[in-house]
Amino acid sequence: EAGVVQSPRYKIIEKKQPVAFWCNPISGHNTLYWYLQNLGQGPELLIRYENEEAVDDSQLPKDRFSAERLKGVDSTLKIQPAELGDSAVYLCASSSHKGDTQYFGPGTRLTVL
Amino acid sequence: GQNIDQPTEMTATEGAIVQINCTYQTSGFNGLFWYQQHAGEAPTFLSYNVLDGLEEKGRFSSFLSRSKGYSYLLLKELQMKDSASYLCAVRDDSSASKIIFGSGTRLSIRP
Numbered sequence: 001e002a003g004v005v006q007s008p009r010y011k012i013i014e015k016k017q018p019v020a021f022w023c024n025p026i027s028g029h030n031t032l033y034w035y036l037q038n039l040g041q042g043p044e045l046l047i048r049y050e051n052e053e054a055v056d057d058s059q060l061p062k063d064r065f066s067a068e069r070l071k072g073v074d075s076t077l078k079i080q081p082a083e084l085g086d087s088a089v090y091l092c093a094s095s096s097h098k099g100d101t102q103y104f105g106p107g108t109r110l111t112v113l
Numbered sequence: 114g115q116n117i118d119q120p121t122e123m124t125a126t127e128g129a130i131v132q133i134n135c136t137y138q139t140s141g142f143n144g145l146f147w148y149q150q151h152a153g154e155a156p157t158f159l160s161y162n163v164l165d166g167l168e169e170k171g172r173f174s175s176f177l178s179r180s181k182g183y184s185y186l187l188l189k190e191l192q193m194k195d196s197a198s199y200l201c202a203v204r205d206d207s208s209a210s211k212i213i214f215g216s217g218t219r220l221s222i223r224p
Contacts, residue, residue: 004155033212040121042200042214043156056209091155099210101146104155 002026004105006092012111018080021108025073025094032069033102034077035091043091049075050098079110087112117215119201124221125191133186133199133218141207147175147186148200150217156200159186188220196222 005024013019025032030051035043046065048056051072060067064083069075079086089109093102116138125131137145144163148156162168162177162184174187188195198217205211 040216040219042202042216044214045211048211056211099143099204099206099212101158101161102212103158106155 004092004094004103006090006105006108008108009106010109010111012113013082014113015084016081018078019082019110020079021077021090021092021110023075023077023092023105025075025092026103029094029096029103030072031095031098031100032075033093033095034067034075035093037089037091037107043093046077046090048098055098082110082112084112086110117201117203117213119199119215119218121216122219122221124223125188127191127193127222127224129191130187130189131191131220133188133201133220135184135186135201135215137182137184137201137203137215139203139205139207139213141205142179142182142203143206143210144204145175145177145184146200146202146204146212147173147184148202148214150198150200152197159199191222193222193224196220 032049034046037043047060049069067077089107091107092105095102119135147159150156160175167176172189177184198219200217201215
């Protein structure tokens with residue numbers, strides 16, 4: 001069974017530019033998560049989807065970050081415009097249902113110059 | 114509120130045993146996860162405890178005491194490949210089953 005797929009794996013952009021990350025969860029998983037992870041820290045939740053509905057986006061900086069999960073499968077996370085402080089690893093995870101074991105994708109390492 | 118504490122770094126010797134502790138404070142506790150994360154890679158699931166007691170899985174065991182808000186991950190017969198960060202994560206059902214991660218413990222294994 002394929003795991004969580006993310007692309008791109010690495011992205012380098014200049015500040016004020018837009019960037020988008022894509023995630024394909026494990027087939028059949030209803031819950032999808034986007035996390036931000038800084039070096040030496042644990043993952044911090046940005047947004048959680050139950051099917052196509054965003055049920056927890058309290059930590060998402062909505063002035064510059066947006067996300068969507070069309071048809072309740074793939075998801076896209078966008079930053080526009082990017083700031084220097086957005087440099088981090090963006091992890092996508094999925095689980096069968098909320099609260100269940102999460103399976104993580106390889107992440108996208110974003111560097112903002 | 115929620116609070117998860119685990120040591121920042123630990124060092125152990127190949128072949129030995131190491132215990133990584135995690136304490137937590139959360140109002141709606143309903144389970145604790147341990148994940149392993151090698152440098153530059155994604156976290157991978159190790160264990161899940163919801164009831165008090167010890168869960169053993171090969172060289173790794175995880176213990177939970179709900180009354181004390183305490184868990185530990187026990188790694189036996191350490192191998193060099195066990196050098197990684199170990200993340201403690203708590204499920205909080207007072208927050209719609211949110212999973213809260215600790216900052217992780219970076220474990221270094223020396224020969």
